[in-house]
Amino acid sequence: MAEEAELLVSKLTAALDDPRVTQIEFVPELPPLPPQQPSNDNSNDSVNCDYDSAGIITAYHPFLIGDGSLGIPFQAMPAALKFATRRLQNLTAGKNNFYGAAILPSDATQVCDLTLCILVFNADHHSAWNWRKRMIEDGCISLDSELRILSVFSTYKRHCRASLLWHHRCWIVEKIISNLCCEVDSKLLLVNHEQLRNLWEMESKNCRQSCERYPRNYHCWVYRWWCFSRYSSNLM
Structure with a gap:
């Protein structure tokens, strides 16, 4: 349980450090992990930012980034x-x-x-x-x-x-x-x-x-x- 919570903290702080995030929103439900497609970005970021078919960044799941907004589920x-x-x-x-x-x-x-x-x-x-x-x-x-x-x-x-x-x-x-x-x-x-x-x-x-x-x-x-x-x- 502690390991899961620690992973949540790690992913959340990594997502907040992502320069593409300009705002935060809390969402009512924990989003399922969408089907991913590899990113075309060849940068050596510490986190491999995969995208789903709608262009949502899924590397920090359950925290998702879309259009500059970081979605944070209340369950987390x-x-x-x-x-x-x-x-x-x-x-x-x-x-x-x-x-x-x-x-x-x-x-x-x-x-x-x-x-x-x-x-x-x-x-x-x-x-x-x-x-x-x-x-x-x-x-x-x-x-x-x-x-x-x-x-x-x-x-x-x-x-x-x-x-x-x-x-x-x-x-x-x-x-x-x-x-x-x-x-x-x-x-x-x-x-x-x-x-x-x-x-x-x-x-x-x-x-x-x-x-x-x-x-x-x-x-x-x-x-x-x-x-x-x-x-x-x-x-x-």
């Missing part, structure tokens, strides 16, 4: 979430998110995958977000990849309303902006206006898409205001 949720939560607790026992003992290099990848799996099902899991911050600080997760995952999460109506998701996104964007600045006479000065403009346009687009799914999204509107204020202050 209990086992995967329970396994990921318990394994994360075991790996991080006695360790503080930021100031505790270091996570072993062999465990860091597991922590990244387990927190990702937990947040797919529960975007209000405070400890999972904090451990991802720790992994980012340790260089195990890049800022760009985390921003992409947050954009994928925000396409789901329930997740886009989670305050912790927007707080985490704010933290990520703040770090990206800091990387675009340099210190001159004890002051931080912006050195790459074009990247800041591209970042602002990307964040504006993400906020617009999230609000289209849930117009009364208070946390998204507040985040959008923060982005505008932050962008304006760096131009002055």
